[in-house]
Amino acid sequence: MGAGAVTVNGHHEGFWQFVDPSRTWYNNRRIIALNGWIVLLLITSSNNGYDGSMMNTLQAESQWKDYFNNPQGSKLGLLNAIQNIGALAGYPFAPYLSDGIGRRPTVAFGAFIMCIAVAIQTAAHSTGMFIGARFLIGFGLTFAANAAPMLVTEISYPVYRAPLTSLYNSLWYSGAIVAAWTTFGTEYIHNTWAWRIPSLFQGIPAILQVLFIWFLPESPRFLVSKGRDAQAIKTLAYYHADGNEEDPLVQFEYQEIKAQIDFDKAVASKVGYKSLFTTPGNRRRMAIIIPIAFFSQWSGNGLISYYLTKILTSIGITNTTIQLLINGILQIWNLAWACGASFAVERAGRRLLFISSVVGMLTFFIFWTICSAVFAENGNTQAAHAVIAFIFLFYAAYDLAFTPLIVSYTVEILPYSVRAKGFNIFNFTISVALIFNQYVNPIALEAINWKYYIVYIAWLCFELAYVYFTIIETRGLSLEETAALFDGEGKRDEMAANAAEASKVSPPSPINEKDSAEFPEHSEHLDV
Template sequence: MYKVGNIYFIAAVAVIGGALFGFDISSMSAIIATQAYLCQFNQLGRNENGLCMGPSEDVQGGIVAAMPGGSWLGALISGILSDRFGRKTSIQIGAVIWVIGSVIVCASVNIPMLVVGRIINGFSVGICSAQVPVYISELAPPSKRGRLVGFQQWAITWGILIMFFICYGCSYINGKAAFRLPWGLQAIPAILLYLGLMFLPESPRWLAKKDRWDEAKAVLTLVHGKGDSKSPWVNREMAEIRDMVEFERANADVSYFELFRPNMLNRTAIGVFTQIWSQLTGMNVMMYYITYVFTMAGLADANGGNAVLLPSGIQFVINVVMTVPALLWMDRWGRRPTLLVGAFLMCLWLSINAGLFAVHSRPARPGEFPSKSESMAISGPAAKAVIASTYLFVASFAPTWGPVSWTYPPELYPLRLRGKAVALSTSANWAFNFALAYFVPPAFVNITWKTYVLFAVFCAAMFLHVFFIFPETANKPLEEVQEIFDDSKPGAIKFLGTPAWKTRNTRHLVLKQERNELSSEEKIETPVEEQKGPLVT
């Protein structure tokens, strides 16, 4: 079958797997405030205005959390699937599972059926979200690695935006079709993903691990050699891959336990916490429950209409647009500065929102809002400031923690551990996504505005953690990453060879060396041929 070798086309098709997560976020956030949904899954009866109140806050949290719960398990299993069947095939398996889950969700007649469908959908998202970055990483050249893996986050934002406005349009439909139609339409991208992957090559590194050397060289020739099997680039790649595979076979079989050995434990902790902190920013919570926030800010229709959806959709547009700077300049900025700036700004906007609700809000009156989770009411200039701070929070997350949280973990690990290590890191993302999705509705009921304080404290903590522990990995070959974590160096911190704040992005030297423009004073230790691997190999 004909295979496409353009790396941008490969990334564009593969990241549809990330878009599936985006579809789920907005297909739930845009629907949970509509009367069609609240009446179909109604547990609390009707309020004084005759409006359906929908599920209880605990049950609603469980419905939302069902998807990340399934994703946690899917992410863990994805490492095994990926190592056995290949990066591309594991993503295709995820696409098939998504279609099955979408059918069940679309046909849901009660809450248990909806939860089961969302768990199945989550299982698919867990597989795709873990293995799409690995697949792209192992095909991309190092100078474009951050940008191409960052497409995963951009695809998520596009998925959120597209599905949100599909839901917005469907909200004008009377009856159950208002939520069944978008839930059914979200199966289409998974079908396109499965079919599109049929025309893409498998990871050359996985092929080499399976002793399929001719196929591995053919992929490198297609993607990097422009059809020339004698290209110096292809030969360097093949030599590097062969050395690496031989090294791995001289060591013990790879298992999850190896990630917790002393020489890997710190890398594992950093990769896992990168994904944990990306959830503790509160961004996905903001996405799931944005209609709650804007309803409390006075944007909802008193008759239970869909007036709150359009202003909520603006943040999804901001999310898409503000991810673009990271795609263009993430490799130039480096990972550390991007994460630090994002954590600081998000802490600022969360603190402002906490202060506004604490000072200017009042408790919601009985029957004022459809959901008990909409526990506060704020109006006037303070409400406008809440909306503005919410938009600025999204604009701060989109070019920082959003794309970097997917790009950074694969850069920490060697090839033999990458599939399982990234799967473990991503499973941490989904474990905390699950916990937070379940936690937020009761939190708004019980601690109200202090929910914002909690996430602001998390952002302050992640700023300190990144500054002291997270090293710069942008544009670095494996040997240099290993030196960063080498605790045998004189004067090194015991658990980190080179202090994180002393590591730097050497992109300008890498680019100069590739052009043979380095002076003797600028010469960096690792030769060019060791930098040509698609992902710090």
């Protein structure tokens, strides 16, 4: 922290000095309403999680396998990977739409495409039609997934920004849970509706977004970037200060947003992808963003996400009902750990969570590999049961950081001018990593079985070293301060000081005894 920086309850001064302690998520109706609308954005990730889990469990359903001629090897890889190939087709356009027409219309556009795609997938009567629909799902999801998390982080009440944005990727598992248990139930339908019903349910989040997205506020940062400052202030005031445009927090937020956007415009009249690699600060950002995107899919989790059925079969668990049951319980386990970690990001800090996550994954993956080898050598059923236990423990470790933080950390370290493009590169990297995994994993598992796990052990060792030396702590900072951190602490402190001076406001007075009695937990929210 720069010289002279002040802290409030352990946080860098910044916006914390202007936060009204009596205004919390549980006693302020406008913050409650804002968080409710944010849930509509968070379910974008649920759609993605639903897709992965649905494709995983359909591989265990005889009705789906029979209808599509029991796909194996590269054909099975294509059925899984085509959604991400569709996503690749949307990446060149998504950030320009987010920055051009706004976050909210971009989410609506992507959701509308997904509604059409899900209808085609549900009605599919051939493998080609099913593949085409999944391509279109990926294409639409690219637009929604580019804009939704940015809108979450840009409209959140600043105290709750980090946990809410971290929940975005954590709710991947909510979709996975619905898919896992839906397919568990439809397994007993002895016709094509066994897989058509799960396919139909995949469209629910997109339908909700198409219907209700227009009630959400647009990003104040987008509004300021388009010269609509009055509307930005009104939006900030309505949701962050009960409509008071002169509120100290609203004025500080507005001045900080405007200072950052004006600075970006002064530095570069035209901001393109090239700018992500031409400045030292942006190069530091991309040196973190691209690797953690790869790590999020290349840590061994891709084996479970798409090929759990094959893993369970390899250790002698071939009963379809048992396979679906294990998958359903695993998704609930993952959601619990990921949501818990989301609410701990400000207390524990990003760096500690990332390091702890990789250490845990490496440890449990080694034991998972050993137990798989023991079963392969002598058929020991206890070793097979231990594999299941270590899969659960591995995912608990993964969910400490690589579920909640990869999205929230990416969007918070990127300045507004390149946020959409930088986040697009993050999503593109994930898609490339997924396509590789979805094609290679089934082939490698079929060829060398458990020995393939050794590759991931070596990779996790590399991940640990990389995370340890590159992740920068960002807790307690506003969105603009976090982005400025990579350009030097002097820039961050100067920007915060300028915003405070320009807003010509002073922190709200401490709450009195009467307020303390009415809001006994007022001080706790500052530590969220």
